[in-house]
Amino acid sequence: MRKPSGVLMSGTYVSPRVPPGPAGTQSLRAMRDAPLEFVTAMAAHGDVTRHDADGEPVYMLNRPDLARYVLKENGTNYTKDRTPDDDMLRPLLGNGLLTSNGAEWAAQRRRCAPAFRPAEVNRFDQVIVAAAEQLAAQWRGSGPVRVDHDLTSLTLTVIVKAMLGTDIGGAGEGFGRAVDAVNRFIGHYVPSDDPDPADTAARYVGFQRARAFLDQVTRVIIAARRAGGPGDDLLSALLTDGHPHPGTGPAAAGPAGGPSGGPSGGPGAGPGAGPGGGPGGPADVELRDQVLTIVMAGHETTAKSLTWTLYLLDRHPEAAAAVRAEIDEVLDGRAPTAADLPALRRCRQAVQEAMRLYPPVWLISRRSVAADVIDGYDIPAGSLVCVSPWVLHRDPRYWDDPAVYRPERFDPEQAARHLSHQYLPFGGGPRICLGQHFALVEATLVLAVILRDLRMELVPGFPVEPEALVTLRPRHGLMMVPRPR
Structure with a gap:
């Protein structure tokens, strides 16, 4: 990974805290052709990772509590605007419930919820x-x-x-x-x-x-x-x-x-x-x-x-x-x-x-409105931040034998032990x-x-x-x- 530029604070040089990740700019072609393999490989770098793609850094969160933080606890700081989700869906769906933001989205959701x-x-x-x-x-x-x-x-x-x-x-x-x-x-x-x-x-x-x-x-x-x-x-x-x-x-x-x-x-x-x-x-x-x-x-x-x-x-x-x-x-x-x-x-x-x-939705993307710190790492304003249900749903830390099909995982007693945002087939947060x-x-x-x-x-x-x-x-x-x- 390239060395990040530092900043001066009270006359002292302070380097931003940058997550681990692969060195250099990642091949968009490779990411496009094998996206599941790519997000799985990224998760091997840690719970918070960073890679460069298409001229900008991308941060990936690979732990349920971090997904909860971005999608729910600090969700107002993370928007769908100008994300891959938005870029993919807006050309077809316009400004509907899946693509709108802020007060407009809230009004649309209230209208449809009943x-x-x-x-x-x-x-x-x-x-x-x-x-x-x-x-x-x-x-x-x-x-x-x-x-x-x-x-x-x-x-x-x-x-x-x-x-x-x-x-x-x-x-x-x-x-x-x-x-x-x-x-x-x-x-x-x-x-x-x-x-x-x-x-x-x-x-x-x-x-x-x-x-x-x-x-x-x-x-x-x-x-x-x-x-x-x-x-x-x-x-x-x-x-x-x-x-x-x-x-x-x-x-x-x-x-x-x-x-x-x-x-x-x-x-x-x-x-x-x-x-x-x-x-x-x-x-x-x-x-x-x-x-x-x-x-x-x-x-x-x-x-x-x-x-x-x-x-x-x-x-x-x-x-x-x-x-x-x-x-x-x-x-x-x-x-x-x-x-x-x-x-x-x-x-x-x-x-x-x-x-x-x-999971039908295998990647959830958001863009930070203001600068933030996640798990000790700096997230600059305007950064693309992603969560992959594909990764979270197959993490052996949270699922025994994760590659095995076991419907009994969702027996009430077992499901009650699932962590918040460990299972995200429908997304999370508001x-x-x-x-x-x-x-x-x-x-x-x-x-x-x-x-x-x-x-x-x-x-x-x-x-x-x-x-x-x-x-x-x-x-x-x-x-x-x-x-x-």
Whole structure:
């Protein structure tokens, strides 16, 4: 590591306290091509590390209490603004709940929070179960199925019906392909010495098409809800709150012009960015951003968590047998309801452990507002500070045999011994995922329906490896064969 410059204090030369880390500027290409290996290697340097990348220092925190400090205890000093999280998500999602900051973020969260309260979520159990029953029937007796895409379609159907009061029909399959295209583009940081400009350009074209498709789906959802009149779902609340003008679609301005441009219909991007009709209400562009954020955040991570759960249960027959035995005992062949959730603890734990080994959000980034000191090391103002759930979830100091799939880790007695911010599948602090209860309820009920009737077996020889893009997904998808029980 290069020697840091010191400062004069009362006439005495004082060197800043710099964390350990690798020497020299790190290869952005290597970081992009193998990000999980990179964050794992960084953690070997210590609990707080520093490396130089893309012309700036990056600090990584590899201990639960340090994650808690940045995400919660001193969270006001650490913003998502100008972070990799922001850079990846803003081109697609605009200024929605995942990307906004400060008072604007707080207002958006207050507006959305009532819809995600447990009592509200549980009343959508039949929406979830009906979608799962339909998928199980589709899979029953079929050949190999693309599990990750089919689960994406299912979770998309559920979030749109439950939170937005709309049925998007057959758009689910296309949505899955669009999400893949978006991930391929925004999930890779492109260094200045891009090794393959043609590939980057092709991925950008795919991103533009995918974004246009997602904007179209979002417009259809908003228009359908407006046409259907008021309801008791989240979108109705957003429409009532803002009274946006009918017909002034959020994507009126069309796609932005380049990879670093703002989202279609983004701030200042044309007529769709004008103010809404209600006094103080959100503009139509905010409505677009919020709806697309709800749709993306509300389906993508749950679909990936279920995908990894089915894969891991196939690889661990004893755990799968325990889950199936529980389903047989609790359900006895019938469909589950929200009332069964407390008894379906093995199903829930199977998902929780999958989210430990394959956390949907594998890296959390923040930028310091003011200078700080973390674990004795100086963090200058404006520094990029990162926490990796992938690293924390596999640290042998906090998890016995961390590479082994053991759903019983989340038995109440064992889970009570987990340290705060040791387990971060939904992030931490005030910005913890608003939909975490929804995600676990949905994943538990879907898993119960599928495994009640089917055994899901990996296609022999099919390669499975994690790919860290925006979310942690199987690089080649997941092909499995449904077998009747």
